[in-house]
Amino acid sequence: MTQCIKSGGELVVDALEAFGVTQLFCVPGESYLEVLDALHDSSINATSARQEGGAAMMAEAWGKLHGTPGICFVTRGPGATNASAGIHVAQQDSTPMILFIGQINSKLRHREAFQEVDYGQYLGSMAKWVAEIDSPERITEMVSRAWSVATSGRPGPVVLVLPEDTLSGTAVSTKIKPFNVLETYPSQADLQQMATMIESAKKPILILGGSRWCKDSVSQIEAFAEGFNLPVACSFRRQMLFNHGHPHYAGDVGLGINPQLKSTIANADLVILMGGRFSEVPSQNYELLGVHDAKQKLIHIHASAEELGRVYRADLAIHASPKALSQGLSELTPTAKISHQRIEHIAQCHTHYQHWSRVSDKAHPGHVQMPVIITHLAATLPLDAIITNGAGNYATWIHRFWKFAEYGTQLAPTSGSMGYGLPAAVAAKIAFPQKTVVAFAGDGCFQMTMQEFGTAVQANAAVIVLVIDNGMYGTIRMHQERHFPSRVSTTDLVNPDFCALAKAYNAFATQVTHSDQFSEALADAIAAKKPALIHIKLDPQAMTPNQTLDQIRDQ
DSSP states (O other), X not given: OOOOEEEHHHHHHHHHHHTTOOEEEEOOOGGGHHHHHHHHTSSSEEEEOSSHHHHHHHHHHHHHHHSXXXXXXXXXXXXXXXXXXXXXXXXXXXOOEEEEEEEOOGGGTTSOOTTOOOHHHHHTTTSSEEEEOOSGGGHHHHHHHHHHHHHSSSOOEEEEEEEHHHHHSXXXXXXXXXXXXXXOOOOHHHHHHHHHHHHHOSSEEEEEOSSOOXXXXXXXXXXXXXXXXXXXXXXXXXXXXXXXXXXXXEEEESTTOOHHHHHHHHTOSEEEEESSOOOTTTTTTTTSSXXXXXXXXEEEEESOGGGTTTSOOOSEEEEOOHHHHHHHHTTOOOOSOOOHHHHHHHHHHHHHHHHHHSOOOOOOSSSOOHHHHHHHHHHHSOTTOEEEEOSSGGGHHHHHHOOOOSTTOEEOOTTOOTTOHHHHHHHHHHXXXXXXXXXXXXXXXHHHHTTHHHHHHHTTOOOEEEEEEOSBOHHHHHHHHHHSTTOXXXXXXXXXXXXXXXXXXXXXXXXXXXXXXXXXXXXXXXXXXXXXXXXXXXXXXXXXXXXXXXHHHHO
């Protein structure tokens, strides 16, 4: 039998093809030319971004949407350091991702050669695994292991370093077995104990979070909540895990939490954390439950055994992945009668959410009214529209008022990374070209990655970007005015003509300076069928849905 000899670059691409990769994101570099050459004849679509941070965020967003590793290639040194922003998002968001980094020739190591970096030291605290492939013979093995590490337990980023001599070297091509993510199933004893605890509780609440979900598991959890009479909340920026129009929905547990939902969790006699870590933001600085002295009974369910007991001491800890757990829960049958108290509890939770998320008709300062814009978007966009955002006060309008109805419709960083919205939208539109994809971005947030508008145009990704421009780093200014009133430092922004920028890329662009203009602007952006930017000029006083800048300063 004739052996097939291939270069290291070809072997890397072969491995990705074997694992079903159809799309990757990159910024090309001379340190991995052999991979770029192999991609020339590959079925994998390679999208070239304008900066490595954008490429890594695109790959992370792809991983979020599909549950399989998003793939990113960058060059050594500054290419890798730029990409670290996306690695951090993948870490804190528990997203499967593999970053491939070109590396210097291994014979030159430890001399601080041109753009040499020790990636184990640099990225080791963010990635689940960092490894350098020291010979072409080990490429298949290492890529296979990277795929397993990135997707198993608590998903996250993996970094594989590719020395020039590994990629230019040759090895015998070997057959690659397909990989299936291992699901961890709960025991029947754990499921029965969980059911008993739920049925014994008077004011329980279920909080969904984390990753490794799918459309079917989300649907099964909805049925479980109905059967066992549970109100359901979603953790920070995981709102697509439960239909907001469902009568059991209680709201999102994140920044600017509904005070009534916060009180409901604090006064619950049973809290069920399903899938998530319940870290600093949803836990309200780890004070909502306490750590070792929670007054609520606690059930914590997570796909990674390492997360159980790491922060919280649960009364019942269940090691199970969301898909496996939801299948097990679907087989449980309630034994207790529905109490009037539980029905009232669920209704009250949903009523509190409805009041909190109702778009106010009270005007805030300025001619552009965000309630009008949100209301029009809700009336116009399809239920499966994908909404993306980065970080900033503007995101409050999404977190609080947008009614997510379907799984796979939200891309937002739990890590709080600015600049995420546009790259994530590009990845989403490439993944689902038939869906409407809308990116929300503040003027400061947008300028972190606005060069990726060029990527959108080149990729024919017809995203719609709403740039909410108030001329400042709004969140920081809000905290500044709250803690150091009238002592403004470094938070003002001198912005470019955003419409001129978009038009320079041959994209559609229009400006909205009055709410009445938005409906036509959105219709024109959709009709353009190409990347579009709507520049929305917001009054600087319109800081939050509840407070003006002056009110924050004077409180």
